[in-house]
Amino acid sequence: MKKSKRWRIITVVAVLAALVIYFVVTFNFVSSKEYETVCTAINVQISNKDALSLVTEDDIISIVKSSGEETIGKPMKDIAVYKIQELLESKSYIKQVNVYTTIDGLLNVKLTQRVPVVRVHTPAGAFYMDSDGFVFPLSNTYTHYVPVVTGNMPLPFGLPYKGKLPDSESSKTLKDILSFVSFLNTNSFWNAEIEQIHVLPNLEVELVPRTGNHLVHLGKFDAYESKLDKLFTFYKNALPVEGWNKYSKLNLEYSNQVVATLRN
Numbered sequence: 079m080k081k082s083k084r085w086r087i088i089t090v091v092a093v094l095a096a097l098v099i100y101f102v103v104t105f106n107f108v109s110s111k112e113y114e115t116v117c118t119a120i121n122v123q124i125s126n127k128d129a130l131s132l133v134t135e136d137d138i139i140s141i142v143k144s145s146g147e148e149t150i151g152k153p154m155k156d157i158a159v160y161k162i163q164e165l166l167e168s169k170s171y172i173k174q175v176n177v178y179t180t181i182d183g184l185l186n187v188k189l190t191q192r193v194p195v196v197r198v199h200t201p202a203g204a205f206y207m208d209s210d211g212f213v214f215p216l217s218n219t220y221t222h223y224v225p226v227v228t229g230n231m232p233l234p235f236g237l238p239y240k241g242k243l244p245d246s247e248s249s250k251t252l253k254d255i256l257s258f259v260s261f262l263n264t265n266s267f268w269n270a271e272i273e274q275i276h277v278l279p280n281l282e283v284e285l286v287p288r289t290g291n292h293l294v295h296l297g298k299f300d301a302y303e304s305k306l307d308k309l310f311t312f313y314k315n316a317l318p319v320e321g322w323n324k325y326s327k328l329n330l331e332y333s334n335q336v337v338a339t340l341r342n
Contacts, residue, residue, distance in 0.1 A: 115154045118183035125190045131220050132171040132191050141166065142187070154179045162187075170214035170240050196259045198227045198252070203237035211243040211256055225259050229277030251281055254299040261303065268306060289313075290322035292341075297331035305330040312336045 120142055122135040142149060145165050147158050163177040166189065175189040192214060194206035205213050206222070215238045234248035235241075243249045243256075255275065262269045274286035285294040296305055309330055316336075317324075329337040 115181055115183050117149050117152050117154055117157060117179070117185050119185070120149060120187065121184045122187045123189070125188070126193065127191070130191060130193065130222050132194075132217050132222065133169070133189075138166070138187055138189070141169070142185075149185050154181075154183070154185075157185060159185075171217065173208075173212075194222050194224050195263060196225050196227055196255060197222075198231075198255070200228075200233060200237075201230055202233060205237065205239065207243075207252070207256055209256075209260065211253065212241065213243060214240045225262060225272060225275060227255055227259075227275045227277065230279060231277045231281065251277065258299055258302055267310070290317070292323075292325050293327045295327055295329040295331065297329075308334070308336055312338075 120139050122138045124133070124135065124138075127134070142162055142165075145162065147161055147165075149157055149162075157179060159177050159179060162185075163175060166172055166175045166177065166187065171191050173190045173192045175187065177185070177187050179185055192206075192208050192212060194214075195209050196207050197216070198205055198207065204216050206216060206224075207213050213235070231251045232248055234244045234246055234252070243252055255277075258275070262272055271287050271289060272285050273288045276284045276286065278284065282298055283296040285296055287294060294309060296302060309328065312328065316338075324341060325338040326341040327339040329339070331337075
């Protein structure tokens with residue numbers, strides 16, 4: 079073996095050995111510091127707090143402090159991080175959470191709130207649903223402004239309830255509602271125009287618009303996009319001429335037409 083090649087091998091081995099020693103020493107130092115450090119504060123970061131406030135930093139700190147798990151003033155190595163993580167994961171408004179400690183004495187909590195897309199009110203109670211079909215209770219301190227659904231519709235669960243919509247036929251109406259609301263959220267006009275969605279006892283649907291003084295009878299949720307297209311054309315061409323308060327109800331159930339009921 080040539081002398082220069084031998085020296086290159088020796089140099090590489092020496093560098094690798096030095097790196098191993100460095101990482102071992104650094105790890106032991108960090109472990110030692112963490113062993114000695116006590117928790118001085120709870121650092122909460124909410125990724126989507128500007129969009130809504132179903133839960134706040136103070137709420138999280140209060141939950142942790144009242145959980146019975148000691149934190150402030152306790153050695154970092156003795157904090158039951160996994161128990162705090164499980165506790166926060168059980169809260170309705172938290173979609174994702176990560177709890178961990180750092181050697182600067184912080185118990186860090188990073189989380190993402192659930193984002194409601196619809197609020198449902200029934201005689202049995204009220205709840206939110208997010209875009210994933212996750213059901214969770216309303217907040218006692220904060221109202222998130224989303225489309226409101228009312229009516230005595232069948233529920234595939236008892237209230238209060240927290241969890242995904244069950245995969246059953248009894249969930250169909252709520253799944254239809256979720257699909258309809260998702261469409262509204264992608265359409266700037268209808269998102270602004272539809273104020274309330276009401277489910278009738280026969281599971282047909284009435285819409286309460288913001289403009290005018292009439293109800294819109296959608297019928298079943300099927301073909302709702304084409305039905306709303308008809309209504310948009312009627313709004314654009316007929317109502318500016320005839321007046322927005324001339325009719326008490328606009329029925330969209332019938333193909334290629336809007337059946338308008340004159341106000342008494």
